[in-house]
Amino acid sequence: MTASGSGSAGEVTTGDAGSGAGATRPGAAGLAAGTGLLIGGLIAVSFNLRGAITSLPPVYPELSATAGYSAAAESVLAALPVLCFAAFSGVAPVFARRIGDERVIGLALGLLAGGLAMRAAAPRVLLFPGTIVACSAIALMNVLLPSLVKRRKPDLAGLLIGLYLMSLTAGAVLGSAIAVPLFNAAGGGAAAVRVALGIWALPALLAAIAWLPQLRRRTIPAADDQPHRVLAMARSGLAWQVTVFMGLQSLSFYAALSWFPTMLRDHGIGAAAAGNLLALMNLGNAIAALIVPVLAQRARDQRLISAVAVIAIMIGLTGSAFGPNPTVVVFICVLGLGQGSAFSLAVFLFAARAADARAAAALSGFAQGIGYLIAVGGPLLLGLLESVTGGWTVPVGVLLAIAVGQLVSGLLAGRAITIGAPPRGST
DSSP, X not given: OEXXXXXXXXXXXXXXXXXXXXXXXXXXXXXXXXXXXXXXXXXXXXTTTTHHHHTSGGGHHHHHHHHOOOHHHHHHHHHHHHHHHHHHGGGHHHHHHHHOHHHHHHHXXXXXXHHHHHHHXXXXXXXXXXXXXXXXXXXXXXXXXXXXXXXXXXXXHHHHHHHHHXXXXXXXXXXXXXXXXXXXXXXXXXXXXXXXXXXXXXXXXXXXXXXXXXXXXXXXXXXXXXXXXXXXXXXXXXXXXXXXXXXHXXXXXXXXHHHHHHHHHHTTOOHHHHXXXXXXXXXXXXXXXXXXXXXXHHSSOSHHHHHHHHHHHHHHHHHHHHXXXXXXXXXXXXXXXXXXXXXXXXXXXXXXXXXXXXXXXXXXXXXXXXXXXXXXXXXXXXXXXXXXXXXSHHHHHHHHHHHHHHHHHHHHHTSSOOBOXXXXXXX
């Protein structure tokens, strides 16, 4: 195969069709068609990155009643996605250097569909293995999709990453909103459990079909000493401040994502309404994620933005948990906007706090790897505290205390200073 595209230094993009001796360059129509297929595939893939996760919390009580899952099992199930993100994000670049970004994403789509089908086929036996397979596949795609965009279409990176985030959010919102109506429409029994656990295998299969044209390409990241550079970030106090901010933000988000529908139902809000409120929270995430990076780029430093984001989270948590039911919709919106602001700011800081591209890549790898390990405790802790105390006052109080830590780390990470690139070969 011969090179058929351009990438960053040290990266290779190859293709089977139209390459080789005597091959002609594609015309404008061919380039437009190729770009259109890439955009369509990207939208289809990113739609599947959250729906399989957000669709379960609204029906936890039904799953427990119908399939006999304990509160402890629900807590572990809620923590599995974040644990898989922490465990498998680091291996995505390794696989990509062997077979290429496109083929790893194609393989991950197959694993996602297979994992969801597994847990639907035998919920009592394969619920956890199937969830691990599915969420590990999502972890691979989380890492590779944004980098693939920058390598394949750097001139369209802003547009494509925006479409990627919008499609991801659409899947998250839809998963939350249709969970309870779908469960009820399926009869509410054992068959409904299978539907709730496996329905998202269908869009994963459709995305795999939409991604098939990309398998002709093979984009290979540069081979470098990236693992050593990531480890070197542990020596930087600023890197730890960014990591703690990112980790506590993820802990708070996944704790709320996993348990707030149950909390709202315990407060007398209907099952379908609780699912819709979770969808509204995710919609707030999306709105903030589109606005905050622009504001952060224009600001002299990001301390004020981090403070406003965390204060919004604290107001949203307090009002959602302790306010009267008619006002919950307002506080859920505030919570979603705060969470989305904090998440998008954390991603922005990976680049803003780094002196160059090498340092940014190392900081991103370090912060996400450690940050998701921190976040694993959120769903587990909230579920355990609710079981022990029999209510939501203590769990939400702990989330508010964690938000104070997030505020401190955000003020430190938001300072206008940078981390230099670690030297090659450093450990």
